Amino acid sequence: MTEPKPAQPGGYVPRNRGWHPAPYYPPYKTSVKRSPQAALLSFPTTLSEETGPVFGHGMLGPKDNDLVHNFAVDGQSAIGPRIVVHGRVMDQAGRPVRGALVEVWQANAGGRYRHKKESYLAPLDPNFGGCGRVITDEDGRYEFRSVQPGPYPWPNGMNDWRPSHIHFSIFGAGFAQRLITQMYFEGDPLIWRCPIIGGISDKAAIETLVAPLDMGATLPMDARAYKFDIVLRGRRQSLFENRPEGM
Numbered sequence: 001m002t003e004p005k006p007a008q009p010g011g012y013v014p015r016n017r018g019w020h021p022a023p024y025y026p027p028y029k030t031s032v033k034r035s036p037q038a039a040l041l042s043f044p045t046t047l048s049e050e051t052g053p054v055f056g057h058g059m060l061g062p063k064d065n066d067l068v069h070n071f072a073v074d075g076q077s078a079i080g081p082r083i084v085v086h087g088r089v090m091d092q093a094g095r096p097v098r099g100a101l102v103e104v105w106q107a108n109a110g111g112r113y114r115h116k117k118e119s120y121l122a123p124l125d126p127n128f129g130g131c132g133r134v135i136t137d138e139d140g141r142y143e144f145r146s147v148q149p150g151p152y153p154w155p156n157g158m159n160d161w162r163p164s165h166i167h168f169s170i171f172g173a174g175f176a177q178r179l180i181t182q183m184y185f186e187g188d189p190l191i192w193r194c195p196i197i198g199g200i201s202d203k204a205a206i207e208t209l210v211a212p213l214d215m216g217a218t219l220p221m222d223a224r225a226y227k228f229d230i231v232l233r234g235r236r237q238s239l240f241e242n243r244p245e246g247m
């Protein structure tokens, strides 16, 4: 497998703030203190933000994309409904983002994180760590195996529950493209009751975070599959013969 090439410099398209969650959204209580208190300032991106970091496949361990086994004792596996999550990382022009580092973390099948400050009474699974990573291929594709995380309650309102979700961090071709987001599962009724998701005003934007069940990619007698495509910021494009460069 060839190592990804360093990215060329070039500015990025500004984020559409109407599409992303509002920083200040009182139903999500901690957003009140965390959100900016003054107007935002815009700076042009620097060369290092546009061209790095570059990740090589050599940094990955053989089980990094298998959360069912990467924390388990030899011969054992994590408890829970087995899933495969796969998709493509693209930019806004639909071009594949190659060599992107996709990192994921999640609660176990009972909704419990392996974290010192975790307060939920659901039990830890001794064979589940909850972290994994994978690098996209030449077509921008990634895939990992896991167990479906459970929903969990959290101290926000009187009785708020997070829907089942997987946290994602994606490093694209440059730091300026980094995206931290969450994936939800098709059909989960808690999605539309979640105060964090409620901070996203556009229903179409929320739907891009909900991965559909992909029966065509299931592993019979093993795992269901969910498809989650991810779109990162695109570069400002120079036109070449009336089409964007690289298309």
Ligand SMILES: [Fe+2]
Residues within 6 Å of the ligand: 107, 162, 165, 167
């Ligand atoms: Fe979470």
